[in-house]
Each structure stands twice: as C-alpha cells, then as structure tokens.
Amino acid sequence: MAKKMVQRKIVLWLGGLIGISGFGIIVLVMIVVLLIVGIAGGSASQTVNGGGSYCSVTGEVNHDLMDSTLAGAGKLAGTKDMIIQLSSEKGIDPVLFAAIAIHETGYGTSNAIVNKNNPGGLMNPATGSRELYVFDTLEEGLRGMANTLHNRIIKDGLVTIEDLGSVYAPVGAGNDPNGLNGHWVPNVTSIAEELGGLTMNCEQGGDVLIVGDKAWPVPSTKTITSVYGFRTIKVNGVWQSRLHAGVDIAGGNVNGKPIVSYAAGVVTKSQNHAGGWGNHVVIDHGGGVQTLYAHMIEKGVPVGTQVNAGSYLGRVGSTGNSTGPHLHFEVYVNGQTVDPMLYLTPILAGASES
Ligand SMILES: [Zn+2]
Structure with a gap:
C-alpha cells in the first residue's frame, strides 16, 4: 500500500509539470505508464473476492x-x-x-x-x-x-x-x-x-458454501484437523481418555478468516472464556439444536443477533485453550454434544453432487 501511495504522488507531481514544461505529450505518456504500474502494483498486494x-x-x-x-x-x-x-x-x-x-x-x-x-x-x-x-x-x-x-x-x-x-x-x-x-x-x-481494504466478509459472496439451508462454517477451508470423539492424552504423567466434543477446522492461512453460521438462528452467547473456548459464539437454531464456534481472534457478533445460514459471525483465531488458529465447532442437541460431522457431511456431499 505504501508503494502505491508513493506512485500516486509521483503522478500528481508530473501532472503539475504539464503546464510548465512544454513536453506535455511525453509527460502524458509517462503518466499513463506510471498509472499502469501503479494499478498493477496496487492490485498485487490486495485480495479480490468473487x-x-x-x-x-x-x-x-x-x-x-x-x-x-x-x-x-x-x-x-x-x-x-x-x-x-x-x-x-x-x-x-x-x-x-x-x-x-x-x-x-x-x-x-x-x-x-x-x-x-x-x-x-x-x-x-x-x-x-x-x-x-x-x-x-x-x-x-x-x-x-x-x-x-x-x-x-x-x-x-x-x-x-x-x-x-x-x-x-x-x-x-x-x-x-x-x-x-x-x-x-x-x-x-x-x-x-x-481506506485500506475491507476487514470482514472478504471470503464471502460466492465462496460461502450453502447447501439447502445449511452452510459450511469456514468458507476458506474444508480441512478437518481433529474429529469428534475420545482421545487418549497424558495428564500429569497419567494416560486419560477425554472427549473432544467438536471438530476442528483449520489449514492454510485460516487465521483471521471469516466464520459463518451453520444455519439460521439467534446468537445466545458471545463472550471470552480465557482458559477454554476463548472468544466464542453460540447460536440457537431452535428445535433443541445449538452450535458453538470457539477460539475466535476477537469477540464475535453480539448476543441477540439474528443470523441466516452463511451469516458472518467472527474470524478464526487461537484464543483460549488452543495451540494454533482453528475453528472448534460443536453441535448440541437438547444440551448434549453430538458428532458435528453428522451435520456437516451432508453439506459437503450436497456440494459435490451439484
Ligand atoms: Zn477442538
């Protein structure tokens, strides 16, 4: 961005010379060349969505x-x-x-x-x-x-x-x-x-995967790095079985990328949980189904927000008990966690059919 601003200043300065120099045409050609360089230099440092x-x-x-x-x-x-x-x-x-x-x-x-x-x-x-x-x-x-x-x-x-x-x-x-x-x-x-570029919804538009009335929660990646189920981990030198109550979605440059709602609903929690989920959002979809989105880089959308499938909730981070940027995604049915893949697999299957 800094490079681009400098180039803009050069263009203006040359523009000021036209009246004085008498080499208007030559200067004009130079301006056109500089403008092209400026546009190319600018677009190389930006990401354009769909x-x-x-x-x-x-x-x-x-x-x-x-x-x-x-x-x-x-x-x-x-x-x-x-x-x-x-x-x-x-x-x-x-x-x-x-x-x-x-x-x-x-x-x-x-x-x-x-x-x-x-x-x-x-x-x-x-x-x-x-x-x-x-x-x-x-x-x-x-x-x-x-x-x-x-x-x-x-x-x-x-x-x-x-x-x-x-x-x-x-x-x-x-x-x-x-x-x-x-x-x-x-x-x-x-x-x-x-102004320096949009800071939200940059992966949205055409990139949010919505099948029927359900959306894949991280538009920038479909990689599951940890599944739901019991893991055997060593705690204080003793092997213990612990439930990983959700799935982890990560991969590539996922840090700071948008997280979107799995389905329509209302935000019932949006808070920070220093030792656990970090910045997280819970959505009540009705019918006893809730989803949880954990470890956001900053506080997500506020409580009371009405969302649709694919609505922006916040951005992927590594707050709380997390070793790297990822979305920890949980699904609750009547207050109990269930394997989120039961809910996510149909979205991937629906996308590959079409
Ligand atoms: Zn997890």
Missing part, C-alpha cells in the same frame, strides 16, 4: 489510511474511532461503514450530514418519511446509520458491497433517471480500497 471487493491485506483496519482518507471527507474528518467503536458494537466492518458514509455524503459535504448530522440519509417517520431526520450530534447520526447497516448486513445477510448496492442504489430504479445508482458499487469499492 464480488470484486477489495480486502485488507492484513485483515485488520489500516489506521493510517483510514485517518488520512477521513481527513479529506468534510464533516467525517476525525470520526475514525467513533466509526470503529460503533462497528464493533454492531458487528459490522468499520471500513465498509466508513466507505458507505463517505460515498453517501459526497465526501462529508451533503446537506444531510452538514445541516442535519445525518450521514445515512435516514428519513423521519414523524413526517411520513418525507423529510430527513435531524440528529443533535454527528455521533447520533452515525449510530443511526450503524443500526441500519447492522440490519442490512447481519439480519438480512447482505454482506458484500454488491448485495448492499442492490438495496441502497438499485440499478434501473424509477427514482434514478440519470443512472447514478450504477456508480454506487464501484465508488464504495474504490473508497473501501482507499
């Missing part, structure tokens, strides 16, 4: 890029920490949130944000949703927008920029006579890239 969204190289927020991009976004300048805090409360990607806020407000300059503290363009129901809501502070307005995004992303499962664009700015809509909605997805995508 939907074309740019993803953070490290999987983390790039604080410098987020600060510098927001600094050039009018009233949104200096809101990075607020956006990160609200995103963590709502289980959404701070980079996606910021990218949409920047685009929707025309880089922090729209009437809605400047005069009404309303970056999300939320309408006031008291006016029959004809007028924009007026928030007392920008933080309140950002909170309202975070709530809306939470509902679209977490509750409705619209996890990619393309999915969100289909709701925020439907192409071909009757209220879009000039076809401006067509800019929404490419603009939000390129702003997300400017």
Whole structure:
C-alpha cells in the first residue's frame, strides 16, 4: 500500500509539470505508464473476492489510511474511532461503514450530514418519511446509520458491497433517471480500497458454501484437523481418555478468516472464556439444536443477533485453550454434544453432487 501511495504522488507531481514544461505529450505518456504500474502494483498486494471487493491485506483496519482518507471527507474528518467503536458494537466492518458514509455524503459535504448530522440519509417517520431526520450530534447520526447497516448486513445477510448496492442504489430504479445508482458499487469499492481494504466478509459472496439451508462454517477451508470423539492424552504423567466434543477446522492461512453460521438462528452467547473456548459464539437454531464456534481472534457478533445460514459471525483465531488458529465447532442437541460431522457431511456431499 505504501508503494502505491508513493506512485500516486509521483503522478500528481508530473501532472503539475504539464503546464510548465512544454513536453506535455511525453509527460502524458509517462503518466499513463506510471498509472499502469501503479494499478498493477496496487492490485498485487490486495485480495479480490468473487464480488470484486477489495480486502485488507492484513485483515485488520489500516489506521493510517483510514485517518488520512477521513481527513479529506468534510464533516467525517476525525470520526475514525467513533466509526470503529460503533462497528464493533454492531458487528459490522468499520471500513465498509466508513466507505458507505463517505460515498453517501459526497465526501462529508451533503446537506444531510452538514445541516442535519445525518450521514445515512435516514428519513423521519414523524413526517411520513418525507423529510430527513435531524440528529443533535454527528455521533447520533452515525449510530443511526450503524443500526441500519447492522440490519442490512447481519439480519438480512447482505454482506458484500454488491448485495448492499442492490438495496441502497438499485440499478434501473424509477427514482434514478440519470443512472447514478450504477456508480454506487464501484465508488464504495474504490473508497473501501482507499481506506485500506475491507476487514470482514472478504471470503464471502460466492465462496460461502450453502447447501439447502445449511452452510459450511469456514468458507476458506474444508480441512478437518481433529474429529469428534475420545482421545487418549497424558495428564500429569497419567494416560486419560477425554472427549473432544467438536471438530476442528483449520489449514492454510485460516487465521483471521471469516466464520459463518451453520444455519439460521439467534446468537445466545458471545463472550471470552480465557482458559477454554476463548472468544466464542453460540447460536440457537431452535428445535433443541445449538452450535458453538470457539477460539475466535476477537469477540464475535453480539448476543441477540439474528443470523441466516452463511451469516458472518467472527474470524478464526487461537484464543483460549488452543495451540494454533482453528475453528472448534460443536453441535448440541437438547444440551448434549453430538458428532458435528453428522451435520456437516451432508453439506459437503450436497456440494459435490451439484
Ligand atoms: Zn477442538
């Protein structure tokens, strides 16, 4: 990323020379060459998912890029920490949130944000949703927008920029006579890239394996590294039989990769368990069936979150009692663990049939 920024500066500097030099054409050719190099250099350090969204190289927020991009976004300048805090409360990607806020407000300059503290363009129901809501502070307005995004992303499962664009700015809509909605997805995508890349849902889109109404929980790998059942382990020099009550899914570069819900349900636990499961999430699917997702790199989506099969829950890590990054996945039926492969094998079988 640093390399790319330097190249952008060189391009601007050469652009400034055109008027002075009189070698405009030569400079123009050089700019084109530098632009091509810049684009190639940039894309080599980024991962593009099936939907074309740019993803953070490290999987983390790039604080410098987020600060510098927001600094050039009018009233949104200096809101990075607020956006990160609200995103963590709502289980959404701070980079996606910021990218949409920047685009929707025309880089922090729209009437809605400047005069009404309303970056999300939320309408006031008291006016029959004809007028924009007026928030007392920008933080309140950002909170309202975070709530809306939470509902679209977490509750409705619209996890990619393309999915969100289909709701925020439907192409071909009757209220879009000039076809401006067509800019929404490419603009939000390129702003997300400017901010340092998305930090969530980068493996989602086409890569989540959903068969019927069930999803494979780790889109980036299907490797089982430890199965359900009794293991004989040595504890204080004595061999003991212990139940490994779930399956472990790992392999490759699984650290920080998304974990998704096996099926529809509601999050009933989202906490840290230092000595055991680390950061973990439990989902109640109804009918006495629950699933558990352990050792997440950070706290998963909050309690009360409604999920669908394939909804984002958190990211693979190695917190708690774990020797390396993996998902420890358990299935409970009426409070008792059962072999998760009884539930996971049909997903793999369904995928190989089609
Ligand atoms: Zn395990």
